[in-house]
Amino acid sequence: MNKTAIILGATGLTGSLLLDNLLNNDAYAKVIVFSRSKIEISHPKLEILIIDLFKISEHQDDFKAQVVFCCIGSTKAKTPDESVYKSIDYGIPVSAAKLCKLNNIPTFIVVSSLGANPKSNMFYNRIKGEMERDVLNLNIENTFILQPSLIDGRRDELRIFEWLWQKAMRLINGLLIGKLRKYRSIKAETISDAMVILDLNGYKNQIIESHQIKELVKNA
Known part of the structure; x- marks a missing residue:
């Protein structure tokens, strides 16, 4: 295979790992x-x-590839202005997906979040849900939406609350069993590995929850 891939969000935690994966694949x-x-x-x-x-x-003229990986995302702490937040977490992924449609790029893979729902009362979950809905409505041939739980990994910037929450989640992950296992934290490496697997091998579902991401990588 001699694929050309586009990455959006390559400077973030998951995106930087994905970039390394693709360069070595x-x-x-x-x-x-x-x-x-x-x-x-x-x-x-x-x-x-x-x-x-x-x-x-x-x-549009530069947006030419066989697959687009979108790892764009912010946080309320980092982007307190809700209009700017929506421009990042909704606007950029949907605009990228529209370019895929215009340029006949067959595969669009985007990182969303567990709990995304366009009807949610929570702003963060609602914006992610609206993004998912509008990406899926474009009917790109191969669309995959990953819904990770808390992403575990070392970031360049210090996020005290997130660091503490990661520590806590590592302690309680084992208690989350059955239907609750999808809420276990997930390593950024696992997400980046899953994105490559999805592109090269496909998957049965368009929306892939956190525990399914882990199973996908484990069974690859």
Whole structure:
């Protein structure tokens, strides 16, 4: 295979791991990163385009690949302005999916969140749910939406509450059994591995919950 892949969100925790995965996978001949900030990585397969991600729809001519991986996401703590938050977590993924449709890119894989629901009373869950709904409505040939629980991993920026919550979750994960197991924390490496598996092998469901992400990687 000589695939070209596009990544959005390659500077984040999951996205940076995914970028490393793709650069070291022979199935991908070229990896294009759309980013608002510089990435200190050099690789013969890598092309970096520094753009305003809020205006990604203006870059249709550069948006050419066989698969698009979207790892874009913020937090309420990092982006307290709800309109800006929606522009990131809803606007960028939906705009990218629309470009996939326009350019006949057959596969769109996006990281959402467990609990996403367009009818939710919780702002975060509602925005993620609206994003999922509108991405699915585009009917891209292969659409996969990952819904991880709390993502466990080391971030460049210090998020005290999230760090403490990760520590707590590691202690109680074993208590979450049966229907509750989907709420166990999940490693960022597992999510990035699953995204590659989904692209190369497909899956039976379009929406993949946290425990299913783990099973997908375990059974690969």
